[in-house]
Amino acid sequence: MAELRFLAVSAGADVVAEVVQKSGGPRPSHLIGKGKLTEVAQLLKEKKGNLVIFDDDLSPAQVRNLEVHLDTKIIDRSILILDIFARRAKTTEAKTQVELAQMKYLYPRLTRRWSHLSKQYGGLIGTRGPGEKQLEVDRRLVAKRIKKLSVGLERIDRERTEQRKGRRNLFKIALVGYTNAGKSTLFNLLTKAEVFADDRLFSTVDSTTRILYLPGEGRALLTDTIGFIRKLPAPLVASFRATLAEIADADLLLQVIDLSPEDVRRPYEEVEKTLAQIGSASIDRLAVLNKIDLLDGGPPAPTTCFADVTDFVMISATREIGIASLIDRLCHYHRRWQAGYGVPFHVTLRRSARRG
Numbered sequence: 001m002a003e004l005r006f007l008a009v010s011a012g013a014d015v016v017a018e019v020v021q022k023s024g025g026p027r028p029s030h031l032i033g034k035g036k037l038t039e040v041a042q043l044l045k046e047k048k049g050n051l052v053i054f055d056d057d058l059s060p061a062q063v064r065n066l067e068v069h070l071d072t073k074i075i076d077r078s079i080l081i082l083d084i085f086a087r088r089a090k091t092t093e094a095k096t097q098v099e100l101a102q103m104k105y106l107y108p109r110l111t112r113r114w115s116h117l118s119k120q121y122g123g124l125i126g127t128r129g130p131g132e133k134q135l136e137v138d139r140r141l142v143a144k145r146i147k148k149l150s151v152g153l154e155r156i157d158r159e160r161t162e163q164r165k166g167r168r169n170l171f172k173i174a175l176v177g178y179t180n181a182g183k184s185t186l187f188n189l190l191t192k193a194e195v196f197a198d199d200r201l202f203s204t205v206d207s208t209t210r211i212l213y214l215p216g217e218g219r220a221l222l223t224d225t226i227g228f229i230r231k232l233p234a235p236l237v238a239s240f241r242a243t244l245a246e247i248a249d250a251d252l253l254l255q256v257i258d259l260s261p262e263d264v265r266r267p268y269e270e271v272e273k274t275l276a277q278i279g280s281a282s283i284d285r286l287a288v289l290n291k292i293d294l295l296d297g298g299p300p301a302p303t304t305c306f307a308d309v310t311d312f313v314m315i316s317a318t319r320e321i322g323i324a325s326l327i328d329r330l331c332h333y334h335r336r337w338q339a340g341y342g343v344p345f346h347v348t349l350r351r352s353a354r355r356g
Helices: 002-010 034-047 060-070 077-088 092-113 130-165 183-191 234-239 241-248 265-277 323-340 343-355
Strands: 051-054 073-076 171-177 208-214 218-224 252-258 285-290 312-314
Touching: 002 077, 034 060, 051 077, 060 073, 060 092, 073 077, 077 092, 077 234, 092 130, 092 234, 092 241, 130 241, 171 183, 171 241, 171 265, 171 323, 183 208, 183 218, 183 252, 208 323, 218 323, 234 241, 252 265, 252 323, 285 323, 312 323
Parallel strands: 051 073, 171 218, 171 252, 252 285, 285 312
Antiparallel strands: 208 218
16 A cells, blocks of 8 residues: 555655455455445545545446446556556657557546447437447547557567667676666666656656676676566556567666565565566576665665575665675676677687687
8 A cells, every 4th residue: 555655646646545445355346345435435525535546457347336436536556557657758669658558458448438428228229329439439549549559669679679689799787676676876876877766656667778887897788677566567568578678688687676665575576576477587687785774773684585586785876885896796797798608708719719
């Protein structure tokens, strides 16, 4: 619920009340029970609220029933996240990805939006008219838009693929982690970039790549990627396949972990789940345990919270603590990549053969 509140505030809402129901399972008609529904209606009246946000995905029928019963706008967690992404998207690529996800999410819910024009009483005879025509027109328009956006993203995929081919000779590092873990702050610190960073969820949804100079090693590429979150909408993951491919193509993942929450394991496990979903779980990983400056009594022992993490550094990106240790670890991984897979190593061998 704390995360849902943070999402709502990030979207610009003023949260006036929270309601939780312990239940054996969701109700097919309204998701929540009648008693809890009455409680929500009373709170809306008392607090003068005009929006109700559910943490679980709602079916079109549930949204329709809730709007009729509560007489206010109803949205779920997925549409809230999509709205935040739409607000944050700056580049043409990100805007296209977000709009496609929104269209795919909207399409099966069009019947609800036009139900007032297509009600049928007394059978089909005499009921066919503008309402159903409007619904079909709306469906065709959305389907046409989805097709156009999909074609545009396929072109972006091809462009991205060509760009990645030109980067094969460079060591590629991708920043991954839960949203608001401090990835963009660390990215700016390491590359001297000016990517927008703020203490809110999904402060940036555009992937950005910059050159990172490693002392004594040369150049590498560092990419700042979108943050992950619990229940990330499936249409959003599918639409951002071109962006997420940057993660799959990386030689090293810097998994930034926020140490300040009470339950530090849950965000870490959500990231692990998403990485497995996009086929990136086997890539070399360096855990960056961030925000140690916010901990009272010092940071916890990593072996206690993250027994399955094999390599880590502890830092504070805002206070620039532990950055030298992080750079040392990156240099180590660069040397290992260069010796095992990197092009410069083979070039050196060929030159040595010529001298011989």
